[in-house]
Structure formats: C-alpha cells, structure tokens
Amino acid sequence: MAIKIRKATYNDMPDVLELIKELAHFEREPDAVEVTVKELQADGFATNPAFFCLVAEKNNQIQGMALMYMRYSTWKGKVLHLEDLIVKNDARGAGIGTRLFDAVVKYGSKLGVKRISWVVLDWNHTAIEFYKKKGARVLDDWAVVQLDERGIKNYIDNLSQ
Amino acid sequence: MAIKIRKATYNDMPDVLELIKELAHFEREPDAVEVTVKELQADGFATNPAFFCLVAEKNNQIQGMALMYMRYSTWKGKVLHLEDLIVKNDARGAGIGTRLFDAVVKYGSKLGVKRISWVVLDWNHTAIEFYKKKGARVLDDWAVVQLDERGIKNYIDNLSQ
Numbered sequence: 001m002a003i004k005i006r007k008a009t010y011n012d013m014p015d016v017l018e019l020i021k022e023l024a025h026f027e028r029e030p031d032a033v034e035v036t037v038k039e040l041q042a043d044g045f046a047t048n049p050a051f052f053c054l055v056a057e058k059n060n061q062i063q064g065m066a067l068m069y070m071r072y073s074t075w076k077g078k079v080l081h082l083e084d085l086i087v088k089n090d091a092r093g094a095g096i097g098t099r100l101f102d103a104v105v106k107y108g109s110k111l112g113v114k115r116i117s118w119v120v121l122d123w124n125h126t127a128i129e130f131y132k133k134k135g136a137r138v139l140d141d142w143a144v145v146q147l148d149e150r151g152i153k154n155y156i157d158n159l160s161q
Numbered sequence: 162m163a164i165k166i167r168k169a170t171y172n173d174m175p176d177v178l179e180l181i182k183e184l185a186h187f188e189r190e191p192d193a194v195e196v197t198v199k200e201l202q203a204d205g206f207a208t209n210p211a212f213f214c215l216v217a218e219k220n221n222q223i224q225g226m227a228l229m230y231m232r233y234s235t236w237k238g239k240v241l242h243l244e245d246l247i248v249k250n251d252a253r254g255a256g257i258g259t260r261l262f263d264a265v266v267k268y269g270s271k272l273g274v275k276r277i278s279w280v281v282l283d284w285n286h287t288a289i290e291f292y293k294k295k296g297a298r299v300l301d302d303w304a305v306v307q308l309d310e311r312g313i314k315n316y317i318d319n320l321s322q
Binding site (some may be wrong): 020021022024029032033034035039040043048050051067069070071072073074075076077078081083084102105108109113114115116117118119120121122123128134135136137138139140141142143144145146147148149150151152153154155158 | 177182183185190193195196198200204209211212227230231232233234235236237238239242244245255263266267269270274275276277278279280281282283284289291294296297298299300301302303304306307309310311313314315316317322
C-alpha cells in the first residue's frame with residue numbers, strides 16, 4: 001500500500017497529538033505534553049501559523065508526521081527547523097520516516113532557506129550516522145539551555161526584590 | 162553612565178550587524194555571516210517580523226543586543242528562543258549582558274510562554290554555571306544537526322535521480 005505525504009489539516013490535529021503523546025510516552029515523559037488539540041488547531045491554522053505540519057498516510061490512516069517552523073539565524077537569515085518527525089511505533093521500517101524527511105527537505109528547498117536544522121539525542125548513533133550520510137553536520141559542542149515556566153517566574157520574582 | 166535597554170528600530174540594524182560580525186570574528190568564522198543590513202531590516206520589521214530585537218545603549222551608543230523569536234514545542238506550544246545575546250568586546254563587565262538577559266526573560270514572561278531556550282557551547286563552563294544559578298536546565302545530551310545550502314541541494318539532486 002502506497003504512502004501518501006500531505007499537508008496536515010485542522011482536523012488532523014487529534015491524530016497529530018496522539019503521535020506526540022506516543023513519542024513522549026516512549027521517552028518516558030508522558031506528563032510533559034501540555035499542548036492540546038485546540039492549541040494545535042489555533043496555533044497551526046491561524047493567519048500567521050506558528051508551525052507547518054506534514055502527515056504521512058497509509059491505508060488512509062495517519063502513521064506519521066513532521067512538524068516544522070522558521071527560525072532566524074543571525075548569520076544566514078531565515079532557516080527552517082524541524083521540531084519533530086514521528087512515525088507510529090507499529091508502522092516503522094516501511095520507509096515512512098524517509099518519505100517524511102524527503103518532504104521536509106523539499107519544503108525547505110522550495111522556500112529557498114540556507115539551512116534546515118533539527119536536534120538528535122547524542123547517544124542515537126544510528127540516527128547520527130544516517131544524518132551524516134545524508135550530508136548533514138552534527139554539532140555536538142552546543143548544549144540546549146531551557147528556562148521553564150517556574151524558572152521564568154522565579155527569575156522575575158528575584159528581579160523585583 | 163546608565164544602561165538603557167530598548168526595542169531595536171529599523172535604523173539600528175547596521176549597528177546590530179556590526180555586533181553580529183564582531184562575534185563571528187571572535188568565533189573565527191568572519192565569512193559565515195551572509196545576512197545583510199537590508200535583510201535584517203526587511204525580516205525584522207515586516208508585518209510578520211521574523212525576529213524581535215532589543216539593544217543596550219550606553220552614552221547613546223549601542224553596546225549590545227539580544228535577538229529572539231518564537232519557536233513551537235510539541236509539548237509546550239509557543240516558546241521563546243534567544244538566538245543571540247552579544248555585548249561589544251570593549252563594553253563587557255559593565256552589566257550590559259545581565260540587563261539584556263533580564264529584559265529577555267521579562268519579555269518572555271509578558272508573552273506568557275512556558276519556556277525560554279537558547280544554546281551554549283559545552284566548554285563554556287562559566288556561562289553554564291551562570292545559567293544554572295539563574296534556574297535554567299542545561300540539556301547536554303542533544304546535538305544540533307544542520308543541513309546547509311549545499312547539503313539541501315545535494316539531497317534534492319539525489320532524490321530526483
């Protein structure tokens with residue numbers, strides 16, 4: 001059965017959230033997902049959407065998704081960032097991930113961006129080798145820093161003391 | 162002399178680009194800066210700006226800047242990303258960086274985002290300790306992956322073969 005890649009619609013967001021939750025569960029952080037179907041629908045399908053989403057269908061069922069948005073490099077200007085590429089656990093090995101990734105690169109190429117970026121867990125050697133073979137550069141000397149909701153609140157509280 | 166933090170204007174972009182270039186020179190990648198004043202002006206001051214920029218002034222001269230934009234977390238929704246925070250080399254140690262960083266966190270707090278993120282070089286222990294003390298979490302198990310302009314072109318060429 002053929003795989004079909006298409007732009008996600010407003011009504012696909014429940015399926016997309018299921019994929020997000022499946023991955024979070026796999027990463028043992030099921031409670032980390034705070035986003036809701038309503039938020040995905042409002043944020044992704046507004047006049048200025050916060051993201052662009054592709055879905056992969058097989059047997060008329062959504063089996064994977066790729067979610068991306070523009071970032072801004074002070075060296076290169078507008079660049080495309082792939083936030084998540086998820087394939088349903090029981091649909092792996094059928095080439096869906098590759099098809100989605102191909103579509104992401106095509107989308108970036110069409111936009112004319114000078115870079116497409118994403119992140120990978122540094123112990124995921126299979127993925128790293130795959131990306132390198134595809135021509136990507138893996139920068140392992142940068143660390144991601146996050147100030148979460150509570151951190152932001154504490155920071156502001158300390159400022160006003 | 163007091164430090165003044167304010168929103169950057171269209172006419173500040175030449176100064177902002179100078180700061181970007183100074184940092185690239187310091188990082189020994191002076192030729193990596195492809196962005197131009199015109200692009201910064203067009204991208205940052207459009208109807209839907211690609212970034213938001215703050216500048217720090219002292220003696221009525223721009224001594225630093227912070228450039229940020231929204232990203233989208235599939236777990237948290239809209240989050241703020243600080244792409245660059247630069248203080249002129251000869252203006253360091255005067256608290257400009259801290260004042261800019263305070264303003265970034267205030268901006269994120271005002272927007273109500275659930276996260277502010279940025280990256281740090283993993284050998285920059287001073288910065289890492291500073292961020293941790295401020296309540297941030299440093300995720301050193303993720304690597305950044307980039308497919309650059311040539312990589313995108315090669316990828317597309319291989320697809321159509």
